[in-house]
Amino acid sequence: MTEELPELRASDADRERVSEVLREALAEGRLDMEEFEERLDATYKARTYGELAPITRDLPVGQVAAPKVDMLKRPEPDGSWASRIVGGEGSSTWAVAVMSGFQRKGRWTVPRRFNCFAFWGGGELDLREANFADGEVEINCVAIMGGVQVIVPPGVEVVVRGIGIMGGFDHREQGVPGEPGAPRVVVTGFAFWGGVGVERKPTRAERQRLREERRQQRLDRREAVRELRESVRDDVRDRHRRMIGGHHDMMRDRRRRGED
Numbered sequence: 001m002t003e004e005l006p007e008l009r010a011s012d013a014d015r016e017r018v019s020e021v022l023r024e025a026l027a028e029g030r031l032d033m034e035e036f037e038e039r040l041d042a043t044y045k046a047r048t049y050g051e052l053a054p055i056t057r058d059l060p061v062g063q064v065a066a067p068k069v070d071m072l073k074r075p076e077p078d079g080s081w082a083s084r085i086v087g088g089e090g091s092s093t094w095a096v097a098v099m100s101g102f103q104r105k106g107r108w109t110v111p112r113r114f115n116c117f118a119f120w121g122g123g124e125l126d127l128r129e130a131n132f133a134d135g136e137v138e139i140n141c142v143a144i145m146g147g148v149q150v151i152v153p154p155g156v157e158v159v160v161r162g163i164g165i166m167g168g169f170d171h172r173e174q175g176v177p178g179e180p181g182a183p184r185v186v187v188t189g190f191a192f193w194g195g196v197g198v199e200r201k202p203t204r205a206e207r208q209r210l211r212e213e214r215r216q217q218r219l220d221r222r223e224a225v226r227e228l229r230e231s232v233r234d235d236v237r238d239r240h241r242r243m244i245g246g247h248h249d250m251m252r253d254r255r256r257r258g259e260d
Helices: 012-025 032-047 048-057 204-259
Strands: 094-098 101-104 113-119 122-126 137-145 147-152 157-160 163-165 185-191 195-200
Touching: 012 032, 012 048, 032 048, 094 101, 094 122, 113 122, 113 147, 137 147, 137 195, 147 157, 147 185, 147 204, 157 195
Parallel strands: 094 113, 101 122, 113 137, 122 147, 137 185, 147 195, 157 185, 163 185
Antiparallel strands: none
16 A cells, blocks of 8 residues: 655645656657646646645656655855855756646756747746756747746846747847856747747845835935934024023123112
8 A cells, every 4th residue: 555645735846846757758658738738737736745646646757755854954055146056957957838838936956958848838937046057057948829938036147049030039138247156047949929038037035125125214214304303403492592591691691780
């Protein structure tokens, strides 16, 4: 009897591994297109390992295994570019959308070459939180009556070398210098009656940080204005007190001269 998988929450990387198995099964003829789409839809809806396990149980790769718990203390990535260029193989190397869609986002590893194909469909490759297998990675996109959107974080250099026929590749982000140590993303491929877009966006955490900075700046400006107003009021009060005190001194002097 098969051991039940624990009802642990599945990650994006776990769903990616299952989707790769399904794509290989489709390419080998083990699944037809209808079965592939049904299982792929179930994969991206799955929330636990128990829901992922049946999707590949009848395929040669075997079952989905629950992750092993690493008991070793390892240094956490510091968010620098050096820590995000990790070497090795990518966690996902290709994607296909035939009258459907695909998405890669969150914490995943971009391989040295990623191939994707969209036919009457669309896909999104979000590299903002990704690691990179090398300092230069290639995203090869083929879009036929479909589209692919590539989202890169600020600081990454982008080079676009794709060819478009009655379609096109977005060159707006090309030519922006990269930060020292940042990876280089080369977008290549072919678009026919379709398009490949490239967009530079900050991460959600970065947007939140910028919002907090702007909020703090507004609070600091309000506090500075409040302090300035209080300072002006105190200065006016001091001058008023000095004027009244001077008037009283003058009146006393007059009274004394009159008494003399």
